[in-house]
């Protein structure tokens with residue numbers, strides 16, 4: 021289809037199906053040329069791509085030997101630039117100095133990552149210039165230079181040079197980007213880098229990658245020329261000891277050239293074999309040709325555009341590690357392509373671990389958005405919902421215009437539609453995986469469950485799909501592995517609701533008077549231990565046609581009443597009424613209504629139909645200074661309980677102690693319902709009661 025469209029277009033516009041060397045040198049170069057010829061309409065991109073790509077779209081890997089114009093022999097990059105005029109000495113921002121020092125000094129075991137960081141910056145810079153060329157070519161001075169990353173190491177000179185033909189930097193940008201740490205939480209970085217054993221991952225996640233070159237270099241020289249029209253070249257030079265020099269330079273090409281003069285303990289990075297192995301290890305999936313001393317190193321395989329059966333598990337792992345700047349093997353991956361209703365090529369990875377659980381701050385979104393292999397935005401907001409920020413991957417859709425506003429991606433209707441398709445597909449994939457390997461999925465949910473719970477609370481649209489993935493601990497088993505589907509499959513024939521109880525731990529749950537009647541009926545109850553869980557189940561509301569309700573709710577009480585054998589009370593109705601009247605008279609500030617319970621409980625009293633304890637705690641967190649008065653409660657008494665019967669006997673003969681006992685019984689019920697947080701106010705009363713027991 022591309023080809024047909026392009027032939028039509030070329031015929032119409034009189035372009036020749038050229039076999040010029042530029043077109044043969046890879047797609048990025050071809051795109052450049054297309055821009056020289058035309059403006060940036062979608063049609064033009066189709067046409068040139070189709071002509072430059074003779075293989076089918078599904079399998080358009082560019083063999084390494086065709087990747088670059090530079091693969092001609094052992095070529096070293098020379099320092100041909102010349103400083104013009106005087107140089108200006110500037111100091112690093114204080115925080116930057118600290119971070120620079122830490123990065124340079126404390127990562128000696130993982131030094132090699134500096135190559136990954138610099139290549140990643142180079143690739144980002146090229147993506148930026150490519151995007152600018154395709155959206156506003158007039159702003160770019162040089163539209164001819166091919167997109168490439170050249171690396172050169174020299175064992176004699178003890179240098180390593182990394183040069184890109186990317187967006188480059190103006191003088192101001194060099195000062196801003198290289199002299200300051202953009203990351204606002206640099207204090208946080210300093211803390212984490214000290215504590216975390218996986219320092220290399222932290223470097224990647226905090227955007228301090230550039231400074232890693234000071235681990236290996238005693239002097240760093242950076243020549244850079246911004247791609248924007250009219251820019252001059254500059255040299256930035258520093259030994260990382262607090263200051264840097266900037267001067268104008270002539271002979272600087274578009275992009276950035278970093279010359280690292282290696283420290284004696286880092287001479288290994290002047291060896292070609294060492295550097296080549298590191299590039300292959302970390303940067304094999306960079307989307308632009310990388311050459312080392314003139315030889316092509318990487319294989320450009322945009323995996324997401326390939327046939328999924330042609331990709332090996334190792335390639336997936338490598339690609340994931342490249343995308344996520346991490347070293348683990350992903351738990352799951354999904355390679356998903358569709359042409360209807362939208363054209364989407366995508367690959368998603370679910371990491372095997374995440375840092376949020378260690379309190380390491382919020383993860384950034386991890387999916388990059390492309391349009392026909394041109395990067396629109398890395399870590400794109402809005403392509404997946406916020407709660408799916410743990411997913412890493414790539415989404416490519418030719419339906420997205422290159423000049424889509426990157427700031428407001430999440431407000432874009434098309435992005436929202438793509439997002440919908442993707443979220444649905446990812447959730448379905450996880451559901452399928454949960455059936456394939458139950459233990460693996462349960463382990464995954466143990467770790468990543470909080471993200472899905474956040475999804476239930478914040479993203480109502482997906483609550484049905486997400487609720488199928490959640491796992492709970494229940495009275496059936498102490499594993500945190502019961503799905504709602506399994507719960508439903510074990511429901512009693514007369515049961516049409518799912519019951520939960522919020523308790524601090526399992527043992528309290530098992531002893532709770534709210535759980536007791538369910539246990540007696542053999543009805544399974546979900547045990548929720550976190551405040552957030554109650555919001556989660558409240559938001560789930562219904563699972564299929566089964567309502568999810570608290571064991572403390574009216575609905576639960578009605579269920580318990582059904583088919584319940586009539587209790588025979590030891591007291592007459594008149595005696596009961598009189599007792600309950602005494603209760604409300606004696607504890608008017610705590611009890612609004614007292615009645616005889618119908619629940620089979622072994623405690624003397626229980627609070628019913630009350631406000632959720634979780635909600636109270638939440639309100640307190642929201643307004644910590646506001647006194648949260650506890651409203652008067654409805655209390656049900658177990659009229660066969662020995663304490664209640666004795667209380668009834670003694671309330672007239674021993675009114676003082678009976679009042680104390682009643683107050684304690686009510687307070688005990690409030691504690692059981694989680695409504696009293698501070699039990700200290702009971703102590704004087706308990707002491708009085710103890711005294712009276714001992715005095716007997």
Ligand SMILES: Nc1ncnc2c1ncn2[C@@H]1O[C@H](COP(=O)(O)OP(=O)(O)OP(=O)(O)O)[C@@H](O)[C@H]1O
Nearest residue numbers: 141142145188197224225226227228229230231276
């Ligand atoms: N080769 C380059 N070309 C153009 N600009 C660059 C280049 N290398 C670095 N920069 C600029 O310097 C900034 C700082 O780079 P650094 O590697 O420290 O962090 P980062 O790239 O922003 O974050 P991360 O390392 O997480 O990708 C970059 O954001 C970019 O603006």
